[in-house]
Amino acid sequence: MTSxxxxxxxxxxxxxxxNASWAQLEHPPPGVEYPRVGEILYALPLAVVVFVLRLLFERLVAKPCAHILQIQAGVHRQAQPNAVLERVYQSKTSPEAKQLDGLSKQLDWDVRKIQRWFRVRRNQDKPSLQTKFCESMWRLTFYLGIFTYAVHHLWVSPWTWNTRLCWDNYPFQHQSPQQFNHYVAELAFYWSLMFSQFTDIKRKDFFIMLVHHLATIVLITFSYANNMLRVGTLVMCVHDASDIFLEAAKLANYAKYQRLCDGLFVVFSISFFIARLVIFPFWLIHSVLIESWEISGPYQSWWLFSGLLLVLQTLHIIWFYLIARIAIKAIFKGKVEKDDRSDIESSSDDDIHSNNSKHPSKTSGTTTNINGENHDH
Known part of the structure; x- marks a missing residue:
């Protein structure tokens, strides 16, 4: 059955x-290397290494940087111990009105007091700014490192400047050590994100990002298996470019450097537009849809990969619309504000009033999202 x-x-x-078979790819001519599916499994143990490196980096590098910038871990207000409310909280963190009325009668508490308890309890599970700072600093370090490595080997690759060469004699194309390293590093990183997804900051788009990371792993694995390394490394490099500025903007936001945050977010918006709405569709998707058709012709998985790239481009357009709204606000109103998925909720209406009195510039009804993830390879 398995076979x-x-x-x-x-x-x-x-x-x-x-014109190709697995046997041909498994037995290349002397001096030539083709990708072997089994080799991509090296990414699994490497993902564990990446995860451990991340823990060490956050503790030994990111956390001291946070202390220098006076970003403290902070201690959230603790909710009053209550076994009944805690059981409800474990199943539903934000009860509906009908459930609140039932709890009010059961405990002989005012509904407003119960709502306040749930707000405080939710805040206990929220990460501190220091935790978010360390997470973003790790991502920035990885994206900057892998992008620099990619540019280093792609700059001297002829298919970077003439994408028709991505399909020259496809799939019988030599695999360079740099291509293998690039693929395995990206795959290991996304496998490590799969591991850490359950320990990282929990956001409202948890399941969306889980599916996204899984789809990314599938695309990287299968593009490696059928030797689409040339165009694959270009796609990964183009996507990593803008993520660098996004993570940098987050760090500036957590450190309360608002002008730097606004400036970096505008740069991120511009780089996102150039990389994903200009280079990606008119350079890479064009190469896959037009040049590969002319040179090697379509085949069944070609339709699958082409369709996925077009879906991805559709997402880019939607994301850029949302990003542009934030960038315009940063330019004309001078502020890119907090992450509406993960920032600390006010523990009471009095806290909200107090905070707004101290910071009148932050009383607008709409909160802009700077910390949204854009790992959409």
Missing amino acids: SFLAWFWSESFWLPE
Whole structure:
């Protein structure tokens, strides 16, 4: 049963052009290396190493930086111990009005007091600015490092400047050590995100990001298996470019450097537009849809990958619309504010009134999202 499934799943007629077979890719000519599917499994143990490195980096590098910038861990106000409310909280962190009325009668508490208890209890589970700072600093370090490495080897690659060469003699193209390292590093990073997804800051888009990371892993793995390394490394490099400025803007936001945050977010918006709405569609998608069709012709998995790239481009357009709204506000109103997915909620209406009195510039009804994730390879 297993062998039949694997034979069907790895069908050559689906994954490879008509002139190619798995046997040919497994036995390259002397001095030539082709990708082997088994080699990509190195990313799994490396993902554990990446996860451990992240923990060390956050403790030994990011946290001291946070202390220098006076970003403290902070201690949230503790909710009054209550076994009944705690059981409800474990199943639903924001009870509906009908459930609140029932709890009010059961405990002989005012509904407003119960609502306040749930707000305080939710805040206990919220991460501190220091935790978010350390997470973003790790991501910035990775994106900056992998982007620099990618540019270093892609700059001297002829297919970077002539994308038709991405399909020259495809799929029988030599795999360089730099391409292998790039792929394995990106895949290990996203596997580590899968591990840490359950320990990182919990946001409202938890399941969306979980599916996104899984889809990214699938795309990287299968593009490696059928030797789309040339265009694959270009796609990953283009996406990493703008993420650098996003994470930098987050760090400035957590450190309360508002002008720097606004400036970096505007730069992020511009880089996002250039990388994902200009270079990606008119350079890379054009190469996949037009140049590969002309040179190697379409095959079954070609339709799958092309469709996924077009879906991704659609998401880019939607995301850029949302990003542009924030950037315009930063330019004309001079502020990019907090993350509406993960910032601390006010523990009472009195706290809200107090905070707004101290910071009248932050009383607008709409909160702009700077800390939204954009890891959309």
